[in-house]
Amino acid sequence: MSAPRLQAQGLRMAFGGLKVTDDVSLSLAPGARTALIGPNGAGKTTLVNLLSGALRPQSGAVFLDGVPVTRLSQDTRVRAGLVRTFQIxxxxxxxxxxxxxxxxxxxxxxxxxxxxxxxxxxxxxxxxxxxxxxxxxxxxxxxxxxxxxxxxxxxxxxxxxxxxMRPRALLLDEPAAGVPQSESGRIFDAIEQLPADLAILLIEHDMDLVFRFARHIVVLAAGALLVEGAPAAIAANDQVKQIYFGRTTHASH
Known part of the structure; x- marks a missing residue:
C-alpha cells in the first residue's frame, strides 16, 4: 500500500497554557478531496500553519509522500510539492x-x-x-x-x-473568502477541474461549498479532532450538530 500523499501525526501546539492543536492526526491520499471545518476557535488556521510550515509543532510530525517535512521551511515545502494558497x-x-x-x-x-x-x-x-x-x-x-x-x-x-508550483498536496485556505456568492460558484467550478491525483485540503466557512466539494470532512473542536468521515455521516452526527450546526450555518476562525 502506498504512503498517504499528506499525513500529520500527533500534532500539538500550545500558546502559553492554551492548547490550540491537541494531538491532531489526519491523512490525505492522492486525489483526496477533504474539507477541514470547525466552530470559532477550533484551531483550523493553526493546523494549516503547522502543515504548511508557517509554524513548527511542539510535538508530532508532517509527512509528504512518506517523507518527513516537519523541520522544513515553508519555501522548501512548496518546492517539495506542499503548497498553500495565500502563502505563495x-x-x-x-x-x-x-x-x-x-x-x-x-x-x-x-x-x-x-x-x-x-x-x-x-x-x-x-x-x-x-x-x-x-x-x-x-x-x-x-x-x-x-x-x-x-x-x-x-x-x-x-x-x-x-x-x-506543481503541487502534490494543495491546502486551499478559504478560496471564496470575501467573494460575492454570485462568483464563488465559479471558483469551485475551477477547483473541480484540478488534477485528479492532486490531494486537496479545503478550509472554507461556506458549508454549501464544503458539501459540494468534499468527499471526506474533518471536524475540529477546541484544537482536537472531533470526528471525520463522509459528508452524509458528518451532517448526521449528533455531536457536530450540537456544537456546530446547531449554533450557526457557517464555520469561522
Missing part, C-alpha cells in the same frame, strides 16, 4: 495575470533571479504558465492587470499561482 500567492497587483503566474513558474524552477532566459527555456516557462492559466480558464484575462480584476478573478489567479 501574494499577487503583484500592478502586473498582468500572465506575469504573475510566470513569476511562480520561475520560482519553482529556481530561475526567479534570471531576468532573461535562453529561447528554449523561455518557451518552456511560457508553456507551463499557459498550462496553469488554461486549467483555471484564465487565458482570456491573461493580459489584464491583476489590480483591475474582480475579487473572484483574483482568487482564481491565486489558485493558478499555486498550480504553477
Amino acid at each position: 500567492s501574494r499577487l503583484f497587483r500592478e502586473m498582468t495575470v500572465l506575469d504573475n503566474v510566470r513569476t511562480a513558474v520561475l520560482h519553482r524552477r529556481g530561475l526567479a533571479a534570471r531576468v532573461f532566459q535562453r529561447g528554449a527555456q523561455a518557451q518552456s516557462v511560457l508553456d507551463d504558465t499557459h498550462a496553469a492559466l488554461g486549467a483555471l480558464g484564465l487565458e482570456r484575462i491573461a493580459r489584464r492587470i491583476v489590480g483591475t480584476l474582480a475579487l473572484g478573478e483574483q482568487r482564481l489567479v491565486e489558485i493558478a499561482l499555486a498550480l504553477a
